[in-house]
Amino acid sequence: MFDKVMLINMYRKMLKIRLFEQRVYYLFLEGLVPGTIHLYTAQEAVAVGVCSSLRKDDFIMSTHRPHGHYIAKGGRIDRLMAELLGKEAGCCKGKGGSMHVGDFSVGMPPAVAIVGANVPIAAGMALAFKLKGTDGVAACFFGDGAVNQGMWHEGVNIAAVWQLPTIFVCENNFYAASTHVSKSILLKNIADRSNAYGIPGVVVDGNDVLAVFNAAEKAVKRARSGNGPTLIECLTYRHGGHSRGDPGTYRPREEVEEWLKKDPIPRFKARLIEMSILTEREAADIEGEVTEEIEEAVRFAKESPLPQPESALKDIYA
Amino acid sequence: MQVRQITISEAIREALREEMLRDPTVFLIGEDIGIEGGFGGPFGVTKGLAEEFGHDRVRDTPISESAIVGVAVGAAMMGMRPVAEVQYGDFIFCAMDQVVNQAAKLRYMSGGQVKIPIVIRIPTGATRRGAQHAQSPEAFFMHVPGLKVVAPCTPYDAKGLLKTAIKDDNLVLFFEHKLLYGGKGYRAMKGLEVVGNVPEEEYLIPFGVADVKREGEDVTVVAKLLMVHKSLAAAEKLDKEGISVEIIDPRTLVPFDKETVIKSVKKTGRLIIVEEDTKMGGWGAEIAAMIAEEALDYLDAPIKRVSALDTPIPASPPLEDYVIPNEERMIEAVKEIVT
Numbered sequence: 001m002f003d004k005v006m007l008i009n010m011y012r013k014m015l016k017i018r019l020f021e022q023r024v025y026y027l028f029l030e031g032l033v034p035g036t037i038h039l040y041t042a043q044e045a046v047a048v049g050v051c052s053s054l055r056k057d058d059f060i061m062s063t064h065r066p067h068g069h070y071i072a073k074g075g076r077i078d079r080l081m082a083e084l085l086g087k088e089a090g091c092c093k094g095k096g097g098s099m100h101v102g103d104f105s106v107g108m109p110p111a112v113a114i115v116g117a118n119v120p121i122a123a124g125m126a127l128a129f130k131l132k133g134t135d136g137v138a139a140c141f142f143g144d145g146a147v148n149q150g151m152w153h154e155g156v157n158i159a160a161v162w163q164l165p166t167i168f169v170c171e172n173n174f175y176a177a178s179t180h181v182s183k184s185i186l187l188k189n190i191a192d193r194s195n196a197y198g199i200p201g202v203v204v205d206g207n208d209v210l211a212v213f214n215a216a217e218k219a220v221k222r223a224r225s226g227n228g229p230t231l232i233e234c235l236t237y238r239h240g241g242h243s244r245g246d247p248g249t250y251r252p253r254e255e256v257e258e259w260l261k262k263d264p265i266p267r268f269k270a271r272l273i274e275m276s277i278l279t280e281r282e283a284a285d286i287e288g289e290v291t292e293e294i295e296e297a298v299r300f301a302k303e304s305p306l307p308q309p310e311s312a313l314k315d316i317y318a
Numbered sequence: 319m320q321v322r323q324i325t326i327s328e329a330i331r332e333a334l335r336e337e338m339l340r341d342p343t344v345f346l347i348g349e350d351i352g353i354e355g356g357f358g359g360p361f362g363v364t365k366g367l368a369e370e371f372g373h374d375r376v377r378d379t380p381i382s383e384s385a386i387v388g389v390a391v392g393a394a395m396m397g398m399r400p401v402a403e404v405q406y407g408d409f410i411f412c413a414m415d416q417v418v419n420q421a422a423k424l425r426y427m428s429g430g431q432v433k434i435p436i437v438i439r440i441p442t443g444a445t446r447r448g449a450q451h452a453q454s455p456e457a458f459f460m461h462v463p464g465l466k467v468v469a470p471c472t473p474y475d476a477k478g479l480l481k482t483a484i485k486d487d488n489l490v491l492f493f494e495h496k497l498l499y500g501g502k503g504y505r506a507m508k509g510l511e512v513v514g515n516v517p518e519e520e521y522l523i524p525f526g527v528a529d530v531k532r533e534g535e536d537v538t539v540v541a542k543l544l545m546v547h548k549s550l551a552a553a554e555k556l557d558k559e560g561i562s563v564e565i566i567d568p569r570t571l572v573p574f575d576k577e578t579v580i581k582s583v584k585k586t587g588r589l590i591i592v593e594e595d596t597k598m599g600g601w602g603a604e605i606a607a608m609i610a611e612e613a614l615d616y617l618d619a620p621i622k623r624v625s626a627l628d629t630p631i632p633a634s635p636p637l638e639d640y641v642i643p644n645e646e647r648m649i650e651a652v653k654e655i656v657t
């Protein structure tokens with residue numbers, strides 16, 4: 001059912017996101033990353049599981065925590081790193097920054113940092129596929145906090161009523177900034193919201209990349225064949241705080257420790273070794289290659305010039 | 319050249335129809351615009367288009383303005399050219415995030431990777447319906463880089479500018495005055511019977527080119543939409559008293575044709591801005607500041623603004639009439655600075 005090359009690629013991508021974010025964090029501490037950062041650390045299985053079920057010509061809409069989605073969809077990490085450092089060679093020429101990274105050529109428009117606002121936009125991308133008669137799919141990522149936004153409701157509803165080829169992926173990491181999901185939603189499962197729109201909803205272990213992939217693949221197939229959207233709730237947990245500067249002290253220590261044990265990357269690695277798809281030696285080689293690729297991206301980003309100030313006046317109108 | 323007399327409503331419908339025939343990526347999206355047996359949008363403008371183009375291209379939506387604009391944004395990024403509609407201008411505020419944070423900024427944030435070619439048609443103006451079906455919200459959108467703002471007041475301008483708007487690669491907010499649609503019938507509002515000459519042949523009107531609706535020597539009036547027509551009536555009366563008024567219709571607020579206004583002010587030495595919007599932070603304030611910064615030396619008198627009073631729009635006729643600028647207030651303002 002799973003192709004070996006694909007599984008190894010999924011592992012490589014998850015590791016790339018993890019090590020990339022680690023490196024970004026160190027660069028931030030060195031004072032090289034302006035503004036703030038929202039690290040994707042420990043949610044890698046969601047981005048990689050979903051994007052592995054998509055084609056290159058399918059599209060995603062991302063959030064204020066977009067680095068993982070960008071890497072999972074196949075964006076170049078040297079240009080991503082340059083963007084985070086505010087450089088001219090950045091994927092958005094330094095105009096987007098951490099919260100708006102994107103590479104349209106791999107199916108990722110700039111990420112949207114207004115929580116919930118990307119949902120109707122994803123529906124619109126899916127409508128374009130439908131009107132043009134192509135079989136593309138638009139996947140939309142959002143957190144547990146987004147599902148209480150009005151735009152989220154309007155977007156899911158219109159995608160449902162028009163049976164648009166979309167998949168809605170909720171990364172439920174249990175905290176909208178510092179607010180626990182139980183303070184915002186009375187339902188036990190966010191996926192149950194799907195009943196309100198007449199679409200399927202499913203809860204999956206968001207730290208199990210194969211579980212995410214299986215759910216996403218089914219939803220994508222459904223969407224591509226004209227049967228409309230699915231809401232997938234992925235239960236996951238961020239290792240760090242909401243953003244840089246947030247130590248996450250509102251989370252009980254026992255809870256954090258429990259989730260650290262469920263870290264998606266060692267889990268997937270153990271599974272691949274158990275399935276005789278990967279050896280420790282190969283895993284070490286992959287880590288070495290990914291580390292080198294990231295260091296190359298750091299060099300590229302550091303050496304890239306800062307943008308000319310006057311370039312701020314470009315790209316306002318087409 | 320073949321010319322006919324048509325209403326603004328007909329001119330807009332023709333522009334939509336011609337662009338939909340020309341370009342398969344153009345589609346309409348809004349509430350009640352194509353329902354069978356329905357009314358063709360709040361003012362009948364899209365009547366008949368669903369029958370001609372089908373419900374895929376004349377898409378009726380739930381009452382979800384954020385979704386209307388958000389879906390338009392997503393579709394536009396993927397190469398479509400949506401023409402969205404909100405029933406009353408006041409409802410655009412429901413979709414402010416999609417307009418201001420998304421449509422106006424996605425191209426910029428992406429470093430120029432995406433285009434957002436959208437037109438949002440927005441009926442505006444006070445019509446005895448009270449504070450939430452009456453506002454003139456144009457000024458809000460002038461404040462946001464990345465948007466274009468259009469406001470035609472004749473059938474000729476409406477058709478030529480809408481066709482340009484649909485061909486434009488940016489978000490264009492296209493304001494239509496409810497009292498200027500013209501025509502009779504169930505959905506028509508009692509307004510001015512504005513009909514105008516419109517050629518049969520294709521024509522476009524570029525953005526950022528004002529139209530001098532009346533030439534004059536003593537004072538320059540800048541007005542748009544319904545206020546152009548009210549200013550024209552006031553100018554006729556003033557003419558009988560020997561005061562010659564020049565009326566400039568900017569037609570597009572963003573981009574704004576500063577040169578035509580400055581040229582006129584050089585001639586008249588006096589400037590009045592007439593706006594249906596409230597005075598505080600209105601579009602007239604921006605024009606006044608622009609002329610004060612760049613053409614103060616040509617002015618012989620202070621710049622005046624004749625604006626709606628700074629109140630929500632009341633429903634009762636004497637109250638609404640008191641708040642919205644009328645001919646008397648315009649004449650008074652002219653006489654204050656023309657001595």
